[in-house]
Amino acid sequence: AFDVLVVGGGPAGAAAAIYAARKGIRTGVVAERFGGQVMDTMAIENFISVKYTEGPKLVAALEEHVKEYEVDVMNLQRVAAVVPGENLHEVKMENGASLRAKTVIVATGARWREMNVPGEKAFRGKGVAYCPHCDGPLFKGKRVAVIGGGNSGVEAAIDLAGVVAHVTLLEFADDLRADAVLQKKLYSLPNVSVIKSAQTTEVTGTDKVNGLVYKDRNTEQVHRVELEGIFVQIGLLPNTDFLKGTVELSRFGEVIVDAKGQTSVPGIFAAGDCTTVPYKQIIIAMGEGSKASLSAFDHLIRSSAP
Numbered sequence: 001a002f003d004v005l006v007v008g009g010g011p012a013g014a015a016a017a018i019y020a021a022r023k024g025i026r027t028g029v030v031a032e033r034f035g036g037q038v039m040d041t042m043a044i045e046n047f048i049s050v051k052y053t054e055g056p057k058l059v060a061a062l063e064e065h066v067k068e069y070e071v072d073v074m075n076l077q078r079v080a081a082v083v084p085g086e087n088l089h090e091v092k093m094e095n096g097a098s099l100r101a102k103t104v105i106v107a108t109g110a111r112w113r114e115m116n117v118p119g120e121k122a123f124r125g126k127g128v129a130y131c132p133h134c135d136g137p138l139f140k141g142k143r144v145a146v147i148g149g150g151n152s153g154v155e156a157a158i159d160l161a162g163v164v165a166h167v168t169l170l171e172f173a174d175d176l177r178a179d180a181v182l183q184k185k186l187y188s189l190p191n192v193s194v195i196k197s198a199q200t201t202e203v204t205g206t207d208k209v210n211g212l213v214y215k216d217r218n219t220e221q222v223h224r225v226e227l228e229g230i231f232v233q234i235g236l237l238p239n240t241d242f243l244k245g246t247v248e249l250s251r252f253g254e255v256i257v258d259a260k261g262q263t264s265v266p267g268i269f270a271a272g273d274c275t276t277v278p279y280k281q282i283i284i285a286m287g288e289g290s291k292a293s294l295s296a297f298d299h300l301i302r303s304s305a306p
């Protein structure tokens with residue numbers, strides 16, 4: 001059996017594996033796709049101490065660092081369920097195999113909810129963005145839209161308004177859903193316009209984004225907005241479906257963890273974008289993965305199982 005079995009091979013999972021292996025304990029990683037969301041990232045400019053890097057390059061460095069230690073990496077394997085046990089937990093894979101571990105660290109990340117309109121996929125990284133903290137500065141002095149008028153959309157619009165030339169916020173419903181205090185701040189900004197009852201139907205461009213098309217849901221009229229960037233803020237979906245009924249999840253599906261990364265089940269820990277820890281970023285996921293791993297080690301030295 002593994003002492004520590006990490007589910008997920010993104011920044012959180014890689015950090016957890018390295019911290020565990022450095023304790024000289026039996027460590028494994030099961031990942032559907034090693035590297036996680038970082039594989040889909042173009043420019044990374046906020047990984048502190050590295051001024052600029054690119055997703056695949058950072059993933060290669062992560063892999064090299066993990067391989068420096070005795071970690072059993074099982075890539076291209078999807079976990080279907082975790083079955084908690086008294087001393088050993090069982091991790092069931094989709095291919096029918098199952099693994100046993102004294103502690104499990106869940107680091108399965110999340111994915112951005114997409115609009116699913118023509119042009120969105122084609123212009124991803126070429127004007128279509130999902131993370132204002134990551135990509136906001138790339139649009140300095142340009143015109144952008146934020147899709148979504150919930151808290152994250154309105155926060156993104158306020159954030160971006162300080163960097164870009166102009167922000168158009170588009171909300172599908174007839175009203176914004178964000179907290180009143182955020183809406184007040186939003187409406188006080190001179191370079192923001194808000195369009196409600198707007199259904200985005202297309203992202204347009206040539207080599208890069210040059211605009212979007214939306215339908216006014218009340219009049220059915222179709223309009224076009226010229227711009228250089230689109231931030232989609234319609235939700236972040238944690239990859240935790242396989243944990244329903246196993247560990248406690250928030251109403252958004254995030255694994256509820258305490259300050260040490262412990263879940264509601266002793267010996268099962270979680271880290272990174274799949275958890276309730278706020279702000280989904282690479283450097284935060286790595287810190288949380290390291291923390292969960294130290295907590296797992298702490299659990300192991302306190303438990304009776306040899």
Ligand code: FAD
Binds near residue numbers: 030034042135274
């Ligand atoms: P993830 O990176 O999502 O990794 C999850 C891992 O779990 C993957 O290996 C996945 O295959 C695996 N997995 C999922 N489900 C299962 C399962 N059932 N069984 C087995 N394995 C499973 N952050 C920044 O700090 N700076 C940036 O510039 C930046 N840019 C971004 C750009 C884009 C386009 C995107 C999508 C994200 C960006 N982020 C950026 C956010 C950052 O990538 C995430 O915060 C970070 O990757 C989270 O790490 P994680 O390890 O928690 O999860």
